Amino acid sequence: MYIHVSVSEVSTAFFLKRKLCEVPYNKTLDWSKWYVFWAEERAVAKNHSESNYKLTKEEFLSKVPILNGHVYSINDNATVEEAATDYEFVIRQLVKIRTVGVSESNDCPKFDLILLNIGPDGHVASLFPNHPALELKDDWVTYVTDSPEPPPERITFTLPVINSASNIAIVATGEDKAKAVSFAISDCNEGLGATSVPARMVQPTDGKLVWFLDEAAASSLEAGNDAYEHQY
Template sequence: MEKIKPELRIFESSEELSSNLADYVLQVAESAVKERGSFSLVLSGGDIPIRLGKLSKEPYVRLVEWSKWHVFWAEENVVPKRHPDSYYWQAMQWFISKVPLLPAHVNPVSPGLSGESAANSYEFAIRQQLKSRTVQVSRSTDCPRFDLILLSLGPGGHVASLYPNHPVLEEESQWVACVSKDESCESVTLTLPVINAATNVTIVASGLDTARPFMDTMVGRKPIRSHPAQMVLPRDGNLVWFADASAASLFLRANEPYATSATDS
């Protein structure tokens, strides 16, 4: 199928972005539950766990059918479960522990394993979710087809743990891979085929430190492997960017006619 053009939503403040992101997550969740009876949400690091804290407050916490939600991770650092750098632990503190999600529906990467073992174990766990039909299967790729994957744009232009010019960007067979950014840090990440098989993908860009990678990703002037966010293009799904004014500052300056319509929408 033809790739769908990304949608760009720009907000005046980070707070406004968070509120609109919560609205969007709720909208996608309601649609998935109505269509299939469940909703699969994939989280990542960055500020995603903090922003999802909005869903633990009124009116969201009252409107959500929490028993229908199933939570996964797009990336995880290979650290103990309660380590400050654990994205699972961050999500627990800011979001999961504050809402009535069913514990059996929370699917973290197994702690206490080596990077490769953790990646293999998590891919096996996802395959089990496909067998139980908690997660759909993409008809075009046989990859899992998550309802919504939330990603955060990093200062280096990366999303999930897909770093610039890393060999994992070429991975086609594995669903989950172990990535070493440097000798001191290993992480587990969903690969691009899985991300691009999702029904909906959202990338959040916030803060001045993402202004340059956001600009470069939007205009596509850099080699694509140097900006992995450019490689997120769902095959037959929706891609929506949520950016605050700081992250979009360079882009808006270079696209003034667009700036007015984007921020007024």
């Protein structure tokens, strides 16, 4: 049995570090079974300060004995379009040989865990509000050249891939995420434009979604909200 984990922004690397780099997990987990991917990546060099690979390596990968050959980062020497195409090809090959499982519902790769961060605008991975990438059905990996946050060029998993995961965790910290969290979770926000919030579109087809919030990020949620009671 392999364990396939896909991370996004640096906050998710901190999340892994806080738990898995400490006793007893750092000594008891079979790290040879772990495979690591990126749900999103900025189209920058691996040693760039904004590289998700660099941040994840510093905060997590350098502290655990995951095999180098089990870490799949993007080709930072290619154009962003080529990088997305190459990354999808690699994942398709891993699915073909069953290193990565496949979802029975839509033939997408079925990662064991996808860790996501939510932005103040409600974006997850590099899927931004009202962006055409949200509508993709057949692609596993796509690219954006117009990210509203720098750098503008990124690769990202598509929603069908994210929603095919066995487990999805969305991390939100800080008051600036409170409104987006409320739009993504609360039923009372139906009809207020909440359906355009990408985080609200994270709905596992055959898996589990868990939110991890600090007090500030949860400040706009009503105490009696069912989503709040059952997911935190």
